[in-house]
Amino acid sequence: MSKRLGLVIDQERCIGCEACTVACRLENQATAPWIRVETMHASQKDTPEGRFPELSMTFLPHVCQHCDRPPCVDACPALALSKREDGPVVLDREACDGCQTCISACPYDAIRVSSDGLLVEKCTLCLHRIDQGLIPFCALCCEGQAILFGDLNDPRSDAGRFVANEPTYQLRPELGTGPSVYYGPPKKPRGL
Amino acid sequence: MSQTSGATVIRTVCPAHCGIDACGILAHVKDGRVVKVEPAEFPDPSYRRICLRGLSSLEITYHPDRLRHPLRRVGPRGEGRFERITWDQALDEIAEKFQKIAAEHGWSAVGWVLGGPGGGTTKFGAYLRLASLTQSTRVSTWGYGDAALPCGSRILFGTHTPYGLLAGSLRSGGAPLDLVVVWGTNPAESQPLNMMRRIMDARRQGARVVVIDPRFTVTASKADEYLGLKPGTDAALALGLLHVIFREGLEDRKFLERHTVGPYLVRTDTGRFLRGREAGLENADEYVVWDAVAQGPRSRRPGGPPELTGSYTVSGLACKTALQLLMDLAETYPPGRAAEITGISAETIARLAERIGRAERAAFVTHMGFTRTYHGDISLRGLGTVAAVAGQVTATFHGGHRPAVLNWKPFLQADPARPSYHRLGILQLYQAILSGRPFPIRAVWFSFINFLNQCVDSRKIAMEMFPKLDLIVDADLFMTPTARYADYLLPAASFLEFSDFVPHPHPYVQLQQKVIEPLHEARSDADIAAGLARRLGYREFFNGGEEGLIDLILDAKDPSLAGITREKLKQGPMALGAVPDLGSEQDVRFSTPSGKIEIYAESLAEAGQALPVYLPPLETPLEAEGKAYPLAFIQGHSRFRTHSMFANVASLLEMNPEPVVEISLEDAARRGIAEGDLVTVFNDRGRATLKARLTEGLRPGVVNITEGWWLEQFREGSVNHLTHDVINPVQEAVYEPNMHMNDVAVEVVRRGEVES
Numbered sequence: 001m002s003k004r005l006g007l008v009i010d011q012e013r014c015i016g017c018e019a020c021t022v023a024c025r026l027e028n029q030a031t032a033p034w035i036r037v038e039t040m041h042a043s044q045k046d047t048p049e050g051r052f053p054e055l056s057m058t059f060l061p062h063v064c065q066h067c068d069r070p071p072c073v074d075a076c077p078a079l080a081l082s083k084r085e086d087g088p089v090v091l092d093r094e095a096c097d098g099c100q101t102c103i104s105a106c107p108y109d110a111i112r113v114s115s116d117g118l119l120v121e122k123c124t125l126c127l128h129r130i131d132q133g134l135i136p137f138c139a140l141c142c143e144g145q146a147i148l149f150g151d152l153n154d155p156r157s158d159a160g161r162f163v164a165n166e167p168t169y170q171l172r173p174e175l176g177t178g179p180s181v182y183y184g185p186p187k188k189p190r191g192l
Numbered sequence: 193m194s195q196t197s198g199a200t201v202i203r204t205v206c207p208a209h210c211g212i213d214a215c216g217i218l219a220h221v222k223d224g225r226v227v228k229v230e231p232a233e234f235p236d237p238s239y240r241r242i243c244l245r246g247l248s249s250l251e252i253t254y255h256p257d258r259l260r261h262p263l264r265r266v267g268p269r270g271e272g273r274f275e276r277i278t279w280d281q282a283l284d285e286i287a288e289k290f291q292k293i294a295a296e297h298g299w300s301a302v303g304w305v306l307g308g309p310g311g312g313t314t315k316f317g318a319y320l321r322l323a324s325l326t327q328s329t330r331v332s333t334w335g336y337g338d339a340a341l342p343c344g345s346r347i348l349f350g351t352h353t354p355y356g357l358l359a360g361s362l363r364s365g366g367a368p369l370d371l372v373v374v375w376g377t378n379p380a381e382s383q384p385l386n387m388m389r390r391i392m393d394a395r396r397q398g399a400r401v402v403v404i405d406p407r408f409t410v411t412a413s414k415a416d417e418y419l420g421l422k423p424g425t426d427a428a429l430a431l432g433l434l435h436v437i438f439r440e441g442l443e444d445r446k447f448l449e450r451h452t453v454g455p456y457l458v459r460t461d462t463g464r465f466l467r468g469r470e471a472g473l474e475n476a477d478e479y480v481v482w483d484a485v486a487q488g489p490r491s492r493r494p495g496g497p498p499e500l501t502g503s504y505t506v507s508g509l510a511c512k513t514a515l516q517l518l519m520d521l522a523e524t525y526p527p528g529r530a531a532e533i534t535g536i537s538a539e540t541i542a543r544l545a546e547r548i549g550r551a552e553r554a555a556f557v558t559h560m561g562f563t564r565t566y567h568g569d570i571s572l573r574g575l576g577t578v579a580a581v582a583g584q585v586t587a588t589f590h591g592g593h594r595p596a597v598l599n600w601k602p603f604l605q606a607d608p609a610r611p612s613y614h615r616l617g618i619l620q621l622y623q624a625i626l627s628g629r630p631f632p633i634r635a636v637w638f639s640f641i642n643f644l645n646q647c648v649d650s651r652k653i654a655m656e657m658f659p660k661l662d663l664i665v666d667a668d669l670f671m672t673p674t675a676r677y678a679d680y681l682l683p684a685a686s687f688l689e690f691s692d693f694v695p696h697p698h699p700y701v702q703l704q705q706k707v708i709e710p711l712h713e714a715r716s717d718a719d720i721a722a723g724l725a726r727r728l729g730y731r732e733f734f735n736g737g738e739e740g741l742i743d744l745i746l747d748a749k750d751p752s753l754a755g756i757t758r759e760k761l762k763q764g765p766m767a768l769g770a771v772p773d774l775g776s777e778q779d780v781r782f783s784t785p786s787g788k789i790e791i792y793a794e795s796l797a798e799a800g801q802a803l804p805v806y807l808p809p810l811e812t813p814l815e816a817e818g819k820a821y822p823l824a825f826i827q828g829h830s831r832f833r834t835h836s837m838f839a840n841v842a843s844l845l846e847m848n849p850e851p852v853v854e855i856s857l858e859d860a861a862r863r864g865i866a867e868g869d870l871v872t873v874f875n876d877r878g879r880a881t882l883k884a885r886l887t888e889g890l891r892p893g894v895v896n897i898t899e900g901w902w903l904e905q906f907r908e909g910s911v912n913h914l915t916h917d918v919i920n921p922v923q924e925a926v927y928e929p930n931m932h933m934n935d936v937a938v939e940v941v942r943r944g945e946v947e948s
Contacts, residue, residue, distance in 0.1 A: 019244040057413035
């Protein structure tokens with residue numbers, strides 16, 4: 001099977017700390033957050049759903065899904081976005097003219113306008129690291145060890161093993177985009 | 193590591209005062225500037241880690257607001273007007289003023305208020321060395337909320353902290369745990385790396401996780417069961433649990449006999465342990481037990497099995513075993529009564545007690561938060577007593593790594609021929625300044641502390657304490673709220689700019705290596721202390737600078753540090769000396785008077801606290817009815833800050849821009865408060881005005897503002913304008929009085945609805 005690099009985000013272990021957001025910015029000199037951590041079903045960040053004390057709180061880090069059929073690639077008039085054979089959706093910043101068509105095309109709200117307003121930017125899956133055999137910086141710095149990287153088709157990789165053995169889901173699968181980011185839903189509390 | 197092109201990589205340690213993570217850091221330096229930090233490797237890969245604050249540390253070092261050079265106050269204190277002076281001027285003048293104050297009031301009138309050095313040692317030690325040479329006063333900052341846990345732990349276990357005894361099994365491996373009880377702490381935000389990861393690992397391996405906290409924290413969101421108790425009622429919960437454990441016969445009798453004072457006889461008239469002499473036994477000073485076979489009193493050792501429970505008369509003296517006294521107390525706390533006090537249902541208390549009592553292996557995770565109440569020391573003892581009665585305290589030793597025994601002596605008493613410094617707790621500093629008791633303090637030196645911001649009753653500090661002082665010196669990186677009141681303000685180095693020895697994370701020790709020269713005119717704390725020492729005539733004690741001090745502290749000639757040198761540490765972390773597994777269970781001798789876990793402490797009999805009794809909180813309103821201040825105010829910790837550090841970091845502020853008071857929907861509705869409204873939290877001492885955050889995530893009747901925000905980040909006041917400086921005399925006698933910042937009553941109204 002061909003290589004399909006991607007991420008698993010295990011919500012059971014995500015503590016919503018946003019170290020991924022900070023790490024990504026530092027590593028990639030991102031001018032806008034490429035990873036955003038949402039508190040699910042909450043009116044405000046870091047607040048639970050339910051009624052005290054019957055509560056739950058689940059975090060959902062949003063990031064480029066490195067889709068198998070990425071709408072942003074199709075939409076980009078400058079041909080600045082492309083899907084690499086092994087998985088990552090790559091933005092060529094030299095070719096980008098900042099038209100932001102990709103931003104409207106992305107159903108995951110994963111592409112940002114750079115702080116100078118001239119270009120767009122997004123998660124690269126840390127190509128500069130993974131091509132050296134390293135894991136993405138967010139995965140290295142994840143406090144909860146919730147972000148796993150690897151070849152999703154290879155059950156020997158961290159991400160592939162998780163996908164092969166644990167329940168996972170993708171964001172908005174009905175769109176047919178084929179996200180390469182899988183989420184592990186939190187396990188149900190067992191009570192006392 | 194990912195090599196930034198053209199960069200050199202230097203290994204150092206983030207010593208931020210977050211606990212004991214002491215994350216190893218690789219700093220990438222390009223053209224003299226640190227361009228990146230990343231988590232460094234350890235022999236055990238699980239220690240490779242970093243948090244969002246560590247990742248933000250370049251924003252501290254290169255912060256545009258760093259203090260750049262020494263400053264001398266020109267306007268009134270607190271106004272924030274300063275003029276630039278040289279280091280020579282600053283240190284000359286400070287030395288001269290110290291000497292003048294000392295000539296008039298004695299050196300004890302000079303107080304060193306040293307906050308959290310984090311994992312650092314010599315940055316702290318340098319000031320202690322100077323304090324000991326001058327015989328001035330070290331103001332211990334354990335009392336900044338962190339003294340009650342040691343108070344309780346010292347009584348029960350004879351150790352300063354109870355972590356290894358209560359939760360050591362989370363680290364040591366072995367058979368999987370079936371239960372993890374997280375009590376009054378939120379490690380998901382305050383100790384994500386060294387603790388929360390392990391809790392999640394244990395849960396993955398099958399452990400049931402229970403979280404006890406007035407707030408539904410991130411940690412609670414990872415639990416199987418959440419118990420949202422009323423703040424300050426932990427000891428009542430513990431007694432309710434003990435009631436059920438005893439009722440169901442789930443106590444671990446073998447453990448109680450072997451490791452606790454449970455079988456020792458206590459005189460019911462005096463509350464003291466019966467001694468051999470009173471029982472007419474040969475061993476006059478020894479504790480006495482009731483021999484189960486001979487049915488008579490005997491010295492605790494040697495001998496056959498003692499009775500664990502019962503009432504006995506010895507030489508005409510009525511006695512009960514210590515365990516019996518505990519059982520008698522627990523008998524009066526059936527789950528229904530504990531439920532009424534704690535707000536946890538009786539059924540839940542009973543089920544948790546059975547889980548604890550029936551667990552093969554349980555761990556209890558706790559920290560300082562729930563002990564920041566007037567009786568927080570007893571709360572900790574209640575928790576620890578539950579663990580001990582269930583036999584879930586790590587009381588045997590199977591080998592492992594030695595703790596780092598450092599050469600502290602030259603810092604605590606630099607000149608062996610002369611006495612060391614005087615000591616005051618930080619909560620005792622208040623009266624020392626205000627009324628000269630137990631002795632007057634006329635000058636304070638603040639280092640790595642934001643006293644005005646972080647300590648109780650900020651109004652009293654600014655309006656009453658500071659005006660009484662002849663001299664205030666502050667060494668810091670920024671113009672903090674405290675710094676504004678300084679007479680001399682000295683720019684301190686960030687952790688990337690100096691070297692120190694860091695004996696964490698166990699079992700490793702590390703070298704915090706200077707990565708770049710201090711920016712601007714900043715100096716390390718060790719340099720600052722040395723500069724002052726020179727002017728006071730103690731030059732020779734600081735020869736060799738930071739490195740000399742590191743070599744000194746490593747020179748302990750203790751087996752734990754054998755072969756560990758500064759040179760070798762440059763290459764990376766080193767493991768402490770191992771103690772071989774001796775092949776059998778070795779008893780831990782507890783450093784209590786009896787050598788056992790003291791579920792009964794005779795020294796507290798007169799205070800009525802020999803057992804972990806439940807005593808109501810000082811201020812926390814357990815019933816709102818008819819109270820002027822019907823809400824319990826607590827201060828959780830935020831992942832965005834370590835106390836008040838990182839409160840000024842732009843990228844963190846983007847994610848968490850301003851303080852909010854968390855209030856339940858129910859309490860907000862009653863007060864007409866909507867999400868985002870500006871509200872004033874107040875009591876007789878002061879007020880804080882800020883936005884309201886409505887949430888179901890905390891118990892109705894409780895409001896929370898995370899601590900650490902700077903004064904100027906509030907519209908008005910701050911968290912510590914609400915807190916009080918009341919001293920608990922038992923804590924003062926046992927160890928050091930603690931600040932009770934989670935035992936505070938307030939009211940909340942929409943802004944403008946409170947008279948000014």
